[in-house]
Amino acid sequence: MSTKKIFKLAYGREHLAIPGPSNIPQRVLQAMNRPAPNIYGKEIEVVTEKVREGISKFANTNGKTVIYVSNGHGVWEAALANLFRPSDKVLLCSTGHFGQSWGIIAKRLRLELTHLDVGFNSIIDPNQIEKILKNDKSKKIKGILAVHTDTSSSSRNKIQEFREAIDVTKHPAILVVDAIASFGCERIEMDPWGVDVLITASQKGLMTPPGLAYCIVNEHAQDYSKTLNNKDEITSPYWDWEPRLNPSRFYDIFSGTAPTNLLFGQLEALNMLIEEGRENVFNRHEILSGMVWACIDHLGSDGGALSLNIKNKKHRSNAVTTIFSKGFDFGKVREWISEQGGVDLGVGIGFSSRELLEGRSVFRIGHMGYLNPHMILGVLSLLEAGLEKENIPFTPGGVNAATELMVKKLRSKKN
The missing domain is CATH 3.40.640.10 (Type I PLP-dependent aspartate aminotransferase-like (Major domain))
Incomplete structure (x- = not known):
């Protein structure tokens, strides 16, 4: 008798959204x-x-x-x-x-x-x-x-x-x-x-x-x-x-x-x-990180659970973003995104407060190296889906906020 296999959507190319190692071209x-x-x-x-x-x-x-x-x-x-x-x-x-x-x-x-x-x-x-x-x-x-x-x-x-x-x-x-x-x-x-x-x-x-x-x-x-x-x-x-x-x-x-x-x-x-050009490398990472921030800010608005660790934009990294889901264990979301979405998010490191469930409410999105908009938008789409699946409060439309930010930034770069 054959064993019934677990159904998974994640049979395409896997994506690392951890803060290193990054995706290898x-x-x-x-x-x-x-x-x-x-x-x-x-x-x-x-x-x-x-x-x-x-x-x-x-x-x-x-x-x-x-x-x-x-x-x-x-x-x-x-x-x-x-x-x-x-x-x-x-x-x-x-x-x-x-x-x-x-x-x-x-x-x-x-x-x-x-x-x-x-x-x-x-x-x-x-x-x-x-x-x-x-x-x-x-x-x-x-x-x-x-x-x-x-x-x-x-x-x-x-x-x-x-x-x-x-x-x-x-x-x-x-x-x-x-x-x-x-x-x-x-x-x-x-x-x-x-x-x-x-x-x-x-x-x-x-x-x-x-x-x-x-x-x-x-x-x-x-x-x-x-x-x-x-x-x-x-x-x-x-x-x-x-x-x-x-x-x-x-x-x-x-x-x-x-x-x-x-x-x-x-x-x-x-x-x-x-080949890309040094200035273009910096500009690309600036836009991609801004897309992540715009998405998280939107998801966390109006009672949503998510928030950015670094509040001042000028103090944030363009390579990685640390995010809180205060009061909610994010581990199940991360596991589901990996198993069904083929995307690995970074775990929290160094956070041990009770408010953050000894670090289980912390995750990180790496946006470094070999990366483009569809890769980032895929990560953010799965994040929204994972929040929905695990009933963690959020305001829908985070991906739209990210795309709007991207278009705005590209227009400003063109001008």
């Missing part, structure tokens, strides 16, 4: 779908250099890119290992779970933290940084760590104002910025904004599977770390970026075997960003 997958090359040959050397140059160019910097076979947590540690030593003081600016997690790594490396933590629903006020640096009369703070977009809260810090706060106090602290979620989605101008080290990874706006991560290092940070490493043995030989920046042989760039096929994929993703 077919072109990237095809670029990776080939035999590994000779790791001692010229081809992989050329590809590696193109990736390094492409990452630096997109960051708008004359600095050099260091490649690690790693995830984002690895390059958090790499930056700390190259720039600081046990008992060094650093200022950590935290706007969510991932900023806090970076601080845990810093403590494990025995750094002394001053933690500027504004919670999960706000951004860092640069005046607070200025005040802390002014009070640091002996200039003991060696560095400032900041997350541009924290995917747990979906906030976006005004990094350009951080450098202004440093400069006005004439403080020598190194500015290190995590742009893992924002790179390739949000505008970030490394040299014009005075960022010394920019951290990112392959799996979000860079549209490549997880496994590659980057420290983009300006000349000041290179000189600083080189002087430091000449005085003391570096904490970790593997994270040491000096031989990677100035290799005596190709092997040194990766401290071992090159991640060949990931590099082929990353180069193709960079080619796609170049």
